[in-house]
Amino acid sequence: MTEPASCAEATEIACEAWTPIASALLGNVDWLPGAYGLPPLRGQLRVAPEDFLVEEVLGFEPDGEGQHRLIHIEKRLLNTSEVADALAQVAGVARHAVGYGGRKDRRAVARQWFSVDLAGREEPNWHAGLAALLADRLRILAVVPHRRKLRIGTLAGNRFQLHIRNVQGDREAAEARWQQIMAGGVPNYFGPQRFGEGGSNVSRALAWFAGGRPPRRSQRDLLLSAARSALFNQLLAHRVKDQSWDVARIGDVLQLEGRGSWFVYGPDESADEIAVRIRDGELHPTGPLWGAGESAADGAVRALENGLVATYPELATGLARVGLRQDRRALRVFPREARFCWQDSGLMLSFTLPPGAFATTVVKELLHPDGPDDASLSNHGVVLD
Template identity: 40%
Template sequence: MQRWPHAHGGPLGAGDFRHTPEDFRVTELMDFVPEGHGEHQWLWVEKRGLTTDDLCRELAGLCEVAPRDIGVAGLKDKQAITQQWVSVWLPGREAPQDLSDALAEKGVRVLASVRHPRKLKRGVHRGNRFALRVSGEAVAHPEFEVRWQTLIRDGVPNYFGPQRFGHQGHNLGRARAVLVRGWRKRDDRSGMLLSTARSFLFNEVLAARLKANCWATALSGEVFALNGTGSRFVTDGSESAETLAQRLASGDIHPTGPLWGTGRAEAHAQVAQLEQVLATRWPQLCEGLEKAGVKAERRPLRLMPGKPRLEWDITPEQAKTEGGEASVWLHFDLPRGSFATGLLRELIAHPLL
């Protein structure tokens, strides 16, 4: 992600995060709880050192079900301590008695087990709660807390994180090859390569608006997203420019960028012209996505961390007098589909950011 610009002057110095899985904690946030009955066994689990796909494969094998019978709301990091719901379709039977013990051997703790009538679907969670331990020279910078407060007040660019593009960005090359040839389901069963291409194009639009200093201001033809919801609206003249500016400044609304696909008519005027540049610059990606039949969507350009809190582990002053390295815990909530790396890259320089 280093090729895309920052919003607040760039990182304050080198930093480290996720030194151990215990330094990176993620808890899934849901707006509902399982009903206590039904054909699906929902498990609230805590995993360490496993991807969500790893977890699903282990669970399918232990419960003797097909992978399609496993449901998750979202994918969680491997090098982290993460808590999330996962469902298993078990009509007319119970989960194996030794399931918790068998999962524990794989680094998974079952914290709760409840029945529910329906499979857990992707994207039904509200978001994720993060607790990250960060250290390094950036943390010792005298402006670190000031920068943190700036990010909380003004938000950060809602980039798709580097994990979306694979090791050294190799997924983008794979996506381009598939789209040039003509996307086929058998070549990309999970749709990962389509998602990679759309993520790249979105980041390109966001980067262009950052360079033009209009990523958090209103252009003509803007499509706005209401903060914390999936609702969008296009300016129709019913609100004055001053009112829109106030709502933007307060974080109530955000400009949006395109998730490329068919039916892109939502934006117009300046915004449509800016986004259409993508079709000229990256025609193979744009045309390939349209031919694949992907439906166009919108995504907020700005991300506002919720429930932010900074908690010093070792202050810079303590590090100077007692030895060691300054470190801090950053606590915040993010909506689903957003990446903690978007916030971290505005604070610290790190090879993975």
């Protein structure tokens, strides 16, 4: 296992770039800088769960045969774990026999896919069983046989429809900002759901890494994800501040749009060609999802990333020690199939994002939340992977 360099060992330039913040703030997304300046609007998001609709894009056709059942549901005021627990109970199977492609928040209406491995068991009465447990908070849209378990990362994306109420601000500026977002994308921050109530999962991960009591299996992945996400958000915030989040620098790891494949931008590449492909959204700069091993970046970009993990060695070392491997995540994301529509005193937004991207990163550039539902953009859990 490769330990992160200390600041004394990292380059002077890289370490000067980082000023550590308190661990309690690492899971807070409110301070993260926007790409285009202050948002032009104020308003209320998710006054009712129906104001925030998310629908998973499965990306493949069910097999139509097999021992698993793909179950398409619509839920409100339920989180993903509660639905998975109910499905396991109705089917009479262990909880690990239930799969899903992404977690969705309680305070929303979500159309989501689950899988259940029946493994030779008789088909239960899904409608009656779920109605008895969850009443009108869930309805079944489809049940289809399938050969494989549904796992995190198998979705093609998520479609969002958001109703923002009591909108105030400069509508002309908001329309111009929306055009900026469509043309340039938004910083691909991890949203507040990733960090738990009040952003506490990063502190809990640090306590575990320091020798505290290991978390339950159901909590382990959540804490590891929060720790990784906090480091990524720090890196991205730095690059937003220095306006390099949407440009390629020599040494950057560039990811192809819509694919996981990437390459390191070296001095032999055509700078003009790379710049055009970045502008057209074909390539994206990436940041590290930390784990064992070295940063894939090169030169000054690698030094910056090493400076980050040298500033937070407990997080970096803890992630490497549990066996997570290095990965990359695009620094920006583009909303697709987007629509922007004023409705009297409100605003309707709809768009599609790739898996792992958060709708709140789009809204953040446009809207400052007002009123008691400020939690919709703060660390009380939001959609949305």
